[in-house]
Amino acid sequence: MAKMRVAQVSRAGGPFELVERDIPEPGPGQVRIRVHACGVCHSDSVVKEGHFPGIVFPRVPGHEAVGQVDKLGAGVTGFRTGQRVGVGWNGGYCGRCNFCRRGDFFACTGPHEITGVTTDGGFAEYMLALENAVALVPDELTAVEAGPLMCAGITTFNALRNSGARGSDLVAVLGLGGLGHLGVQFAAKMGFRAVGIARGKDKEPLARQLGAWHYIDSQAQDPAAELQKLGGAKVILATVTAGDAMSAAMGGLAPNGTFLVLGTAESIQVSPGMLLRGRKSVKGWYSGTAIDSQDTLAFSVLTGVRSMNEEYPLDRVNEAYERMMSGKARFRAVLNIGK
Ligand SMILES: [Zn+2]
């Protein structure tokens, strides 16, 4: 039987191990993908550290996977071999539960999957995916370029386009890491007055280069007060994972503004008075489904939005993961699994 290399985690808190496995056969409704690249995301830590309830080890993480359809399982009609495709966090949904019937596929309570969490993901030469989890990837993007758009990209793009902000509205992006550096680009290209907020004056040139109209150094300035000086933000896109940084920025919302939480902080402090006086809201955003990924990729091709990536071969996955977790990656670590 033909073999493949995968990077698996065997126990909670254990390292990634490079092992050989049989190349899996696609089951009914599944496509097999020859993976060419896969981004490394902060959410991979729920697998690596064993934080996801009921996780089964060994597990191959990776939910920013891009490659080529290699083989079709029984009943797959929407794809053909050779097509370039990608898979994100949403690993497929039932289509029959009440949430799916209302079009809220992200909230599926029937049989559903999370790529690289409940199924083996893209830190591998081959992976399987349910047909409704697969997005087409346009020729204009390389696999390494498209990878981070499958989670960091779709999450920021889809949150912003559903945020209610309109052209010229003030939209702040808190954090300039893997998600934030894409968030600023999307916000600027959608026609918002994009404000970058990060720690240190040295990040300002980067924020401007990404399209920020204004920059706030959260170490030297009070981000909430600075946003209020600009009239208040219609939306604050919180991409950081520090709850105190989120709480410090929340006061910068304009009346009717929305604080959109994307980073998985432990907790945040919210002032009920601020919310009710200004009719403001705090909400989370789930990345999206395969068609949202396709829209993210199409928008990125149209407008030139790109992730800035550090590339690593599959056998340096531990280093790539440490770089991402340390917050030092500039700005997304991507495994180039090539041919
Ligand atoms: Zn992710």
Ligand SMILES: [Zn+2]
């Ligand atoms: Zn469902």
